[in-house]
Amino acid sequence: MAATDPDAASHDRSGDRALIADRLTRSRQSASNLPVGIAGFLAGAVFVALALLMPSLALFVPMFLLGAACLYLYNGPYTAIKQNVVLPTVRASAVTLALLIEHLLGDSYAPFAIGKLSDALQSLQVALLILLPPLLLLAAVFAAMGLRDEEGDGRSMESQWAAGSAEPTS
Numbered sequence: 492m493a494a495t496d497p498d499a500a501s502h503d504r505s506g507d508r509a510l511i512a513d514r515l516t517r518s519r520q521s522a523s524n525l526p527v528g529i530a531g532f533l534a535g536a537v538f539v540a541l542a543l544l545m546p547s548l549a550l551f552v553p554m555f556l557l558g559a560a561c562l563y564l565y566n567g568p569y570t571a572i573k574q575n576v577v578l579p580t581v582r583a584s585a586v587t588l589a590l591l592i593e594h595l596l597g598d599s600y601a602p603f604a605i606g607k608l609s610d611a612l613q614s615l616q617v618a619l620l621i622l623l624p625p626l627l628l629l630a631a632v633f634a635a636m637g638l639r640d641e642e643g644d645g646r647s648m649e650s651q652w653a654a655g656s657a658e659p660t661s
Contacts, residue, residue, distance in 0.1 A: 524568035524575075525641050529631045531564025536627035543620050562627075565634075576644040578652055 538558030545551040570586070577585040609618035 524572045525634050525638050527568045528565030529634045531561045532627045532631035532634065535559075535561035535564075536624040536631075539627065540620060540624040543616055543623075572641060572645075576641075576648050578648060 535558050538554050538561055542551050542554035542558055545554055573586050573589050574582050605615075605618055605622060608621065609615045612618055612621075
């Protein structure tokens, strides 16, 4: 784009407001969505564990809020990954399927599992300490398994789309 192109100027201004993963991607010249989510899972595990071990509400609340903030770091970058690795013609279906799987594997049974363990141990605090930090570490491990594929999968989709294929390959 030419420097006099008004769209170029608009694009440059929107880039100034980019979030962590976008800035890392530009500075590293490679996909940086997964590392941001991994960092959030790891820091979230630490802050959640610290919050659950705090002896008072005044100490619990800041640790818990930091943990919750860290856990939301994955949301935007991982949504971008879901969209970057599938053809535009199937993005809505891919995001819908991913959300369904995420909720079936997480939200749907988590209250029951935590409650059952809490009842068995007679302690919600211990049940949360047993489940949350290890599962967040496990999430980081599973995310790390995709580090070497994130960029290549995105490039593959772009190549397929540029070649004119609107149908996904098997």
